[in-house]
Amino acid sequence: MDDHTLQHGLPETVHSLSPATEAHPWPRQAEVEAFFGPVGGGQAPLLLPFPLRLAWETTRLVPRISLHRKVHASAARCFEQIAAAYDADARHELGLDLFGGSFNVRKMRGGERWSLHAWGIAIDFDPLRNNLRSTHATARLAHPDCEAFWQIWEREGWISLGRSRDYDWMHVQAARL
Numbered sequence: 001m002d003d004h005t006l007q008h009g010l011p012e013t014v015h016s017l018s019p020a021t022e023a024h025p026w027p028r029q030a031e032v033e034a035f036f037g038p039v040g041g042g043q044a045p046l047l048l049p050f051p052l053r054l055a056w057e058t059t060r061l062v063p064r065i066s067l068h069r070k071v072h073a074s075a076a077r078c079f080e081q082i083a084a085a086y087d088a089d090a091r092h093e094l095g096l097d098l099f100g101g102s103f104n105v106r107k108m109r110g111g112e113r114w115s116l117h118a119w120g121i122a123i124d125f126d127p128l129r130n131n132l133r134s135t136h137a138t139a140r141l142a143h144p145d146c147e148a149f150w151q152i153w154e155r156e157g158w159i160s161l162g163r164s165r166d167y168d169w170m171h172v173q174a175a176r177l
Contacts, residue, residue: 025157026071026174032119036068039118040105044069046076049083050091052099055127066103068120071174074156075123081152095126095140096149100170122173130162130170139169 027035036042045064052062067075082096091097103120107113109132116122129140136142139162141149150160153172162169164177 028176036119039114042068043120044072055098055100062099071121078152085148098126100124100127116173124170127170132168134169135166141169
């Protein structure tokens with residue numbers, strides 16, 4: 001850990017609702033199928049540097065997740081950096097080890113369009129404390145001690161709906177809004 005680390009393995013941060021402004025390599029949501037191909041294709045297993053726990057059955061460990069091969073290397077870098085920035089106790093306390101899903105061929109909740117999960121280009125963390133309707137006032141992942149987590153994803157061009165739109169704080173996606 002670097003010199004910005006506090007005791008207990010939590011990075012020292014300043015909270016912001018604004019996402020990073022770095023160039024994003026991913027397509028806009030409307031261009032996802034042209035970039036990633038048909039729904040459900042191109043999947044590759046990602047072996048994680050630390051196990052995740054299923055959010056709805058926390059004693060069940062998830063050593064790997066399925067993601068689209070075009071986001072595979074980027075997500076691997078993010079998980080490696082998360083492992084370096086947060087120790088196991090911090091990941092547990094913050095819910096960074098609670099897996100809510102990645103690849104899942106389904107439509108968006110209440111919609112007709114495919115979910116970004118249907119391509120394996122979205123990941124959900126700790127859905128119980130960061131549900132779809134959570135705002136920065138209620139979501140656990142909106143707290144300042146999660147800033148490094150979001151910056152890791154943002155450096156790779158992933159988007160947080162929580163930080164961008166202040167809802168669905170569990171969700172990170174490899175597609176621009």
